[in-house]
Amino acid sequence: MACRVQKRISLRRKLHILRVLTNSNSAKRTSISNTTILRLYKLKLALETVKRHYENLLAARGEHVNLLNHVKENKDVKIEKVRAGTFMVKVTCEKGSNKLVTILEAFDEMCLNVQQAKVSCEKDFSLEAIVVAEDQTLDLRDVTEALLKAIGKQSGENSQKFDKSCDF
Incomplete structure (x- = not known):
């Protein structure tokens, strides 16, 4: 129960x-x-x-x-004007053959002298440089277009050729 x-x-x-x-x-x-x-x-x-x-x-x-x-397009170019004719350049892109050489050749074509630079190739190619232009009238857009062309990225506009003679 x-x-x-x-x-x-x-x-x-x-x-x-x-x-x-x-x-x-x-x-x-x-x-x-x-x-x-x-x-x-x-x-x-x-x-x-x-x-x-x-x-x-x-x-x-x-x-x-x-x-x-x-996505293979991981190219980036940032340029800041420090003072008249002096630029801080930051370039980041994928590793590849002769990136540094092509960037330095682009600097040479634009008559830019590299004062200080840091280069890294761990994951991607990256460059930070302070460059001084011999021609004080050089514009940020011109430098950006030339660097984008140097690392292989097509900018939307037609890039100018820099056929200036550098005064050494």
């Missing part, structure tokens, strides 16, 4: 917990179980929606990473 009472008390406790979790107001066992099943079904649908969203995000991330891996 005591065993039946304990089972009944245990069942009532479990039904009370289910009623609280499912926000059910009914005291009937079948109504509570129906509400519980409905609640579990809604949670299952919500979980499937979250899984689909997560898989879509992973696919989009994979496509983005794939696109980034295939």
